[in-house]
Amino acid sequence: MRMRRKPWARPELDACGFYIKDAPSLIGHWHEGFARKQPLHIELGCGKGGFIAVTAAENKDINYIAIDIKSEVLVLAKRNIEREFSFADTPIDNIKLFSFDIARIGMVFSEEDTAERIYINFPNPWPKECHKKRRLTHPRQLESYCAFLKDGGHVLFKTDDDELFGDSLEYFETAGFSVVSCIDDLYENGIPDGAAVTEHERMFYDAGLKIHFIEAVKDERGNATKATEE
Template sequence: MRLRKKPWVVEALTGFSDIVVQNPGEELAGNWHNLFENSLPLHVELGTGKGRFITGIAKQHQGLVNFIGIEAKEEIVYCAAQKVREQELTNVQLLVFDVNEILKIFAPGELEQLYINFCDPWPKNRHAKRRLTHIDFLNKYRTVIKPGGQLWFKTDNRPLFEFSLEQFSEFGLEINAVTYDLLNSGFAGNIMTEYETKFSALGQPICRCEVIF
């Protein structure tokens, strides 16, 4: 994925240098505790979007977990950064970054948990490798997530969900808590994302599962 470089956003993001890492590099791998100034567990959301989920979950886990949001589009990171600032959260860092490069910025086994919420479905078969749940991505996640660490996945897109379950299974991962209708599943404490709010309002059922690495 080509990262967008819009000058006004780059400049606007400089005001968020305590929250946003615009050019994450290899020096961060194994050193995230320095950036957060503590050694709390690390959870990462892939394709963060405008930050509703990461700010919601970070607020609930202040002093317990550090959260890193990876988002390719700078102007979207800007929206998320505003939410982090407004809520005065100190346990969130946002990266303008491509998930494809995840192995560069995390050390092996450095992460406890991953979240993928409403990732782009890439419906054409020839684009299947771009789906964030494709086995090629799972291979990368397996390196950076510690054994027994989890991936929590949500989508409104049924074909993407079926594809993802197949990929998880093919990769030999344990799949738990599968639901095709999250809102009526009894799952407590769901934190909605921007996309989830939109699709739920349209009556679209939400699929969810938890995967253990």
């Protein structure tokens, strides 16, 4: 996603109460930073945040963390969140945002930061062989999520990319997840009314592309995979 430079993005984020400037300093303590102790869901590569803004405003009994590497898109996520919570007339007390490279996610979350669910929506497909390790569903990445995803926790993944979809099915298996749902054409019958969709999801759907979906559950092999590396 090419974005125009936004020199105002970082100052606007720094002034935002739900933006976390120094995410690694909160490792092991993320649950304490929310108004209520309740399940945690994390979106990796949230982009402009259209999905997480609607989802978090509608589900005040869940805490959310949204992460993206680019301040230029996170600042738009911040504005989307403010707008959705304002429409819903509810305080912004169940969502945090931060800018970070997910390849180094082990620096920000530990097993104390237990998450019930991870969303990975339309990540960069990285088609070249030499770049595949950068995929957010690469086994090396999935194994790093096992450190904070609870046993029985879910990863919900969507993509328009056929090759990434096929490869990711194998990646989940390799990393110790069980695939519980795999849908080739999620919106074969159209997008359901009121569904929270991401910016890329809407764009790809409108362009006539299939939206592929995988839901995978971390099973005991997820821990075993991690243990063999230690």
